[in-house]
């Protein structure tokens with residue numbers, strides 16, 4: 051196809067939505083009753099529309115809205131043009147981030163987040179224009195089914211008093227606050243989805259209690275690879291105390307402590323591979339990690355690395371430094387899940403099962419049937435583009451929920467203080 055006949059962007063529509071979210075505990079506090087996402091539609095003069103999904107907090111929305119008008123007239127194939135137009139439109143943008151749990155903020159990362167949000171929609175449009183799947187545009191599928199891991203969370207049964215209205219529909223998972231609760235949760239996730247590996251979100255309770263939960267998981271699931279992610283809520287000394295107990299139990303220990311120097315100290319004292327989505331989260335952080343030897347697995351995430359092409363670049367870096375590659379998730383909907391699946395299908399060295407928050411998200415904006423769980427994996431959806439279609443009624447409903455719920459940014463700390471007003475975010479806590 052010559053560039054003159056390539057679909058050109060005519061309009062970008064950004065719709066914020068709010069989705070029900072359970073009270074999942076982490077190092078920063080607890081999830082609010084609603085998580086925010088932005089649904090992006092990139093319309094073209096060819097009548098084709100590309101879809102994408104991004105964070106939906108106020109600062110992200112402001113950046114998306116600031117950059118969107120600059121895309122008018124751009125070919126959906128011109129991803130380099132997209133990158134430079136977004137950077138120019140954002141100018142000296144204020145660095146923003148969704149949560150401290152995905153590493154430090156920087157201007158580079160803020161621009162990358164915005165580029166990535168539109169880039170995914172452009173790839174979807176490219177696929178729809180050419181009759182190709184996104185994974186084929188990214189180099190071809192090296193796997194037709196992408197394995198995901200069960201994402202286990204300590205959690206309460208219900209949100210704290212005052213966090214929700216009287217009609218808020220709590221889920222039926224109950225609480226999980228000790229090893230038995232975590233094993234019970236894992237059993238249900240494995241039985242329902244067939245997950246073949248398990249990740250426990252840690253950094254919540256005393257590290258010994260979390261190690262005990264890992265031991266209980268090992269006993270209950272002798273064959274499942276296990277991971278623990280304390281989100282940098284352990285000091286170096288604590289990490290060095292606990293890591294030996296976890297050796298032989300975990301396939302990797304994710305972000306036990308904060309920063310590349312601290313991670314490097316821990317790495318030197320344990321045989322456990324250390325993984326991260328906190329100290330290597332942008333290209334500018336790669337040289338220090340490589341120099342110090344702080345990590346051996348990097349969790350990619352197209353939402354903040356800058357989209358598909360940036361993720362392929364990261365894959366090359368991982369290969370160069372002999373780092374394993376996995377995939378991180380924040381709460382997301384089906385458009386992002388499709389994007390994650392196409393990307394993971396096309397990256398040969400992304401050999402670890404990917405993270406997903408899917409089981410915790412009871413609502414969606416896509417039409418059902420495109421993403422079907424089978425033995426903990428998702429087959430690459432569709433025959434062109436991302437392979438998912440918007441459910442307009444659901445989009446409208448979740449947008450209305452956004453307008454009514456009052457949540458405008460992610461704030462796990464304030465959510466936690468509804469239960470315990472004296473709760474402090476200690477960094478690290480343990």
Ligand SMILES: O=C([O-])C(=O)C[C@H](O)[C@@H](O)C(=O)[O-]
Pocket residue numbers: 074075076149151152251279281327378379380381405
């Ligand atoms: O692997 C991670 O660090 C995450 O998944 C970060 C997320 O924000 C997770 O902790 C959460 O949803 O609470």
Ligand SMILES: [Mg+2]
Pocket residue numbers: 279281304305326327328378
């Ligand atoms: Mg992590």
